[in-house]
Amino acid sequence: MRTIQTAPSQAKVSESNRSRILHHLFRNGISSRAQISKALGLTPAAITKITARLLDAGIIEETGDIEGDKNRRSIGLRLDESLFHFIGVKFARSLVQIGVFDLAGTCIVLRDLPTVTNDTIPTTIRLVHARVTALIAADSRIVAVGMAVPGPYLRTIGRTVLVSSMRAWREVNFLSEFKHAFSVPVFIEQDARAGALANYLFDRGSSCANLAYYLIGEGVGLGVIDNGALVNGMMGAATELGHISIDIHGRPCECGNVGCLERYCSAVVIHEAIVSRDLVPDARQLGHAEACNALFQLADTGDARARLMVEEIGRYAGFGCVTIINGYNPERIVIGDIVAQGGQRLLHSIREIVDEHVTPALRDSTTIALSTLHSDAVVCGAAAVAIIYFLDRPSMFFDVSAASSSPDVPKRQHNQ
Amino acid sequence: MRTIQTAPSQAKVSESNRSRILHHLFRNGISSRAQISKALGLTPAAITKITARLLDAGIIEETGDIEGDKNRRSIGLRLDESLFHFIGVKFARSLVQIGVFDLAGTCIVLRDLPTVTNDTIPTTIRLVHARVTALIAADSRIVAVGMAVPGPYLRTIGRTVLVSSMRAWREVNFLSEFKHAFSVPVFIEQDARAGALANYLFDRGSSCANLAYYLIGEGVGLGVIDNGALVNGMMGAATELGHISIDIHGRPCECGNVGCLERYCSAVVIHEAIVSRDLVPDARQLGHAEACNALFQLADTGDARARLMVEEIGRYAGFGCVTIINGYNPERIVIGDIVAQGGQRLLHSIREIVDEHVTPALRDSTTIALSTLHSDAVVCGAAAVAIIYFLDRPSMFFDVSAASSSPDVPKRQHNQ
Structure with a gap:
C-alpha cells in the first residue's frame, strides 16, 4: 500500500492525461500514437484528441513516418527538447549561479554571479532580477524560471528559515521578490530537492x-x-x-x-x-x-x-x-x-x-x-523544478483546453 | 510541486472514483448523491452509476430522506461501519495481540497471546493461524486481515530483517506464512506505519x-x-x-x-x-x-x-x-x-x-x-492496513465492475 487517497478529481483527468503523454515522449523520445496508447492504457480516440490539442498548442510536433509494430509505418510524435528553454537560478550561500537549459537539461548558458557576502545580498538580488530579465528578453524559447534555495525553505511563506554562516539570506522573501517578477512563471524549491529532480529527469x-x-x-x-x-x-x-x-x-x-x-x-x-x-x-x-x-x-x-x-x-x-x-x-x-x-x-x-x-x-x-550530471545538479535542478511543472501541468504554460487559434504562442504572461 | 507523475491509467479511474466515494462516506457519514457530486467534482450521472454498483454489491446502503441543500429532501447514502469487520494482528517482540475491529476502528474483540520468547515463536505462529481462522469462521462480517510487524520489514520479501533482542523473529516469512492462509485477503505492514494509518483513519x-x-x-x-x-x-x-x-x-x-x-x-x-x-x-x-x-x-x-x-x-x-x-x-x-x-x-x-x-x-x-486512540494504535493500525485497502480498492473485496446478480456476497476467496 502506498497511496492513501490517489484519485484525482474528474476535472484533473484531462490535464493528467496530457501530462502522461508529455512524460512518455520526454522519457521515450519519438513515439507513434499507437505506441503511446499501448504504453499508457489510453484509448486511441483519447490519444488522438489530446495529441491534436498538444499539436495545435505547438508543444509537440509530428515527425516523418516511423516504423511501428509489425513493420507498419506510422507518424511519429515528438517533444522537441530544444524548443523550450528554462532558466535555473541556484542560490547557495556565497555562490549564485544562473543558467539556461533546454528541456533535456542541456546547459546553454551558465554564469556565476560575483561572490556574495552577508552585506552584498541586496545587490545580488538586484543582479538576479536584471540578469534573468535580460535572458528572457534575449531568448523567446524561455518558458519558465526555476530557483533553488538553501533549506529549510518554507514554501508557502517564501523564506529560508536558517542559512547557517550567512544570516542575511533569511531576510530575503523569495516568493515576494521573484514570484511575479518576470514575464514567465517562477517556481522555487529547496536546493537538494531540485538536485533530486535533476537526477530523476536528466540521468535517464x-x-x-x-x-x-x-x-x-x-x-x-x-x-x-x-x-x-x-x-x-x-x-x-x-x-x-x-x-x-x-x-x-x-x-x-x-x-x-x-x-x-x-x-x-x-x-x-x-x-x-x-x-x-x-x-x-x-x-x-x-x-x-x-x-x-x-x-x-x-x-x-x-x-x-x-x-x-x-x-x-x-x-x-x-x-x-x-x-x-x-x-x-x-x-x-x-x-x-x-x-x-x-x-x-x-x-x-x-x-x-x-x-x-x-x-x-x-x-x-x-x-x-x-553525481554524473554535466553541470552542477542544483543549478540544473533549479531548471528541473520548472521543467517538472511544464510536463505535469502544461495548461499553466499553453492553452490546451481546446484547439487554439494561435498555436505556438506560449502563455508567457501566466504566472504561478 | 508534490507529485512527479500522478496520473492513473484510464483503467484505474473507475476504481479511483469508487474509492473516492467510499472515502467521502467514511469521512463525512451519510451524504446525498448531490452532496457527494459537489464535494468530489464528479457529474451526477457518474455518481448515480457508481453508487448503483456499490449498492448492488452491498457495500453502501440507502437511508431515509435527509435534508439537503436549500431544504430539499433527498435520499441519503451510508457506508455502515458496523457491517464490515477486520482482524488486526500486532506482532511485537514478546507480545502478540489479535483484535477484531469494525470499519470505524471500534474494537469488538481484543486478546493477547501468551508472552512470546525466542523459543516459542513457532508455537505463536501456529496459534495465530488457529485464532484467526476461528475468528473468521465465527464472524461472517470479517472481510480482511491486517498485520503489523516490527521494521525494517521488507514488504516484497516478507521478512523483518532486524528485530533487536529477539533474533528468531527474523526466521519468519510473514508473506509465505499468512498471505494465502485464510479465506479473506491478508495485508502486512511495518508496525509504526500501521499506527500512522490508525491515527489518520480513526482520529478524525x-x-x-x-x-x-x-x-x-x-x-x-x-x-x-x-x-x-x-x-x-x-x-x-x-x-x-x-x-x-x-x-x-x-x-x-x-x-x-x-x-x-x-x-x-x-x-x-x-x-x-x-x-x-x-x-x-x-x-x-x-x-x-x-x-x-x-x-x-x-x-x-x-x-x-x-x-x-x-x-x-x-x-x-x-x-x-x-x-x-x-x-x-x-x-x-x-x-x-x-x-x-x-x-x-x-x-x-x-x-x-x-x-x-x-x-x-x-x-x-x-x-x-x-496517542488518544481507545486501543493500542498498532493492533488497531493492523486493522487499518486492511481497511485502507477496503476503501482504496473495493474491487479486491466485492464485484463492483457491473451490477451483480448476487449482492451482499463479499469475494471472500479473493486473496491479495
Whole structure:
C-alpha cells in the first residue's frame, strides 16, 4: 500500500492525461500514437484528441513516418527538447549561479554571479532580477524560471528559515521578490530537492522512483523522491539532513540543535579546518569551493595529511548516508556539490562507513554514487523544478483546453 | 510541486472514483448523491452509476430522506461501519495481540497471546493461524486481515530483517506464512506505519495529511504520512527511526550502527535500566510493559529516582522528535505504545528537548501529542492496513465492475 487517497478529481483527468503523454515522449523520445496508447492504457480516440490539442498548442510536433509494430509505418510524435528553454537560478550561500537549459537539461548558458557576502545580498538580488530579465528578453524559447534555495525553505511563506554562516539570506522573501517578477512563471524549491529532480529527469540511464540527492556543499542537504513523489513535509521543510544530529553531545549549530551533520562535513566547516590545520597556503583568502578543491588536489598528489582529512570528511559524510538509508530507504543515493569533488577517495571512505553501519539487506540494495550530471545538479535542478511543472501541468504554460487559434504562442504572461 | 507523475491509467479511474466515494462516506457519514457530486467534482450521472454498483454489491446502503441543500429532501447514502469487520494482528517482540475491529476502528474483540520468547515463536505462529481462522469462521462480517510487524520489514520479501533482542523473529516469512492462509485477503505492514494509518483513519477530529506516528515500545519505530501518502522507501524499509543514530560515539546496536535511538529509549532498554538500578522490586520477573508501567507509577507517587529516570527517557525520546521534525516536517507527531504510558511527565521532557533543539518556525508549527486512540494504535493500525485497502480498492473485496446478480456476497476467496 502506498497511496492513501490517489484519485484525482474528474476535472484533473484531462490535464493528467496530457501530462502522461508529455512524460512518455520526454522519457521515450519519438513515439507513434499507437505506441503511446499501448504504453499508457489510453484509448486511441483519447490519444488522438489530446495529441491534436498538444499539436495545435505547438508543444509537440509530428515527425516523418516511423516504423511501428509489425513493420507498419506510422507518424511519429515528438517533444522537441530544444524548443523550450528554462532558466535555473541556484542560490547557495556565497555562490549564485544562473543558467539556461533546454528541456533535456542541456546547459546553454551558465554564469556565476560575483561572490556574495552577508552585506552584498541586496545587490545580488538586484543582479538576479536584471540578469534573468535580460535572458528572457534575449531568448523567446524561455518558458519558465526555476530557483533553488538553501533549506529549510518554507514554501508557502517564501523564506529560508536558517542559512547557517550567512544570516542575511533569511531576510530575503523569495516568493515576494521573484514570484511575479518576470514575464514567465517562477517556481522555487529547496536546493537538494531540485538536485533530486535533476537526477530523476536528466540521468535517464539510471533514473529510478526511489532516489536521494545528497548535497554536500556550503550547506548539507537532502532531496528524496519516494515512489515517484518528493518528500516535502507540511511546509516543505522535510529531509533537512544537515540538521539531523549525529551526536547529541556534539558541536552546537545555529539551528538550536547539537551535532548537526552540517557542522562536520559542509564546505564551510572543511574550509575552516583547512585554515586551522594550515593545509593549503593562503587558504583564508580562498572561497569555500576553491579551498576544498585545493585540499582534494593535495590529497591526489599524495599528501598524507590531506588524505587523512579527506578520509575524515568521508566518514562523516558516510554517517549521513547511513541516516539516509535508515530514514528513506532509497534505491540510489547520488552525492553532489562542492564536497563531491573529493571523488573516489571520498566515496571509498563513505562506503566503508556504510558497510560497517547498515544492516546487510539494506546496504546491498542501495547504490551510492557521485553525481554524473554535466553541470552542477542544483543549478540544473533549479531548471528541473520548472521543467517538472511544464510536463505535469502544461495548461499553466499553453492553452490546451481546446484547439487554439494561435498555436505556438506560449502563455508567457501566466504566472504561478 | 508534490507529485512527479500522478496520473492513473484510464483503467484505474473507475476504481479511483469508487474509492473516492467510499472515502467521502467514511469521512463525512451519510451524504446525498448531490452532496457527494459537489464535494468530489464528479457529474451526477457518474455518481448515480457508481453508487448503483456499490449498492448492488452491498457495500453502501440507502437511508431515509435527509435534508439537503436549500431544504430539499433527498435520499441519503451510508457506508455502515458496523457491517464490515477486520482482524488486526500486532506482532511485537514478546507480545502478540489479535483484535477484531469494525470499519470505524471500534474494537469488538481484543486478546493477547501468551508472552512470546525466542523459543516459542513457532508455537505463536501456529496459534495465530488457529485464532484467526476461528475468528473468521465465527464472524461472517470479517472481510480482511491486517498485520503489523516490527521494521525494517521488507514488504516484497516478507521478512523483518532486524528485530533487536529477539533474533528468531527474523526466521519468519510473514508473506509465505499468512498471505494465502485464510479465506479473506491478508495485508502486512511495518508496525509504526500501521499506527500512522490508525491515527489518520480513526482520529478524525485531528486527522491531517502530514502525520507521524512515533512508536516507543519494545522497539522504536516511525510511520510517516506525507501529503496523504505513506513514506515507504524502495523495499518498505524507510522511516526506521529506531536505527537512526543520535550519537556516532554511542552504544552499539545489532543492526551494525552505533548510537541507534532504540538503544536509549525502547521498553527493552528501560526494563534493563530498571533492573540494574533496582528501582522496582523483582523487576527481572516482569514483562517489558509491566516493568515500564511500574516505573511510571512509582514516578507518579513522587519517587525521585523514578522521576529522574522518566525525565531521562523523555530527553532521549525528545531527540527522536527533533530528528522526526528535521527529517519529515510533519504537522503532528503522535507518540504511542508502551513508553507513551509515561504520560504528561514524559511529554514535558520531550517538549523541553524539542523547544531547545528545533528552529522556532518548525517547532511552533509541529504538534506533539500522546496517542488518544481507545486501543493500542498498532493492533488497531493492523486493522487499518486492511481497511485502507477496503476503501482504496473495493474491487479486491466485492464485484463492483457491473451490477451483480448476487449482492451482499463479499469475494471472500479473493486473496491479495
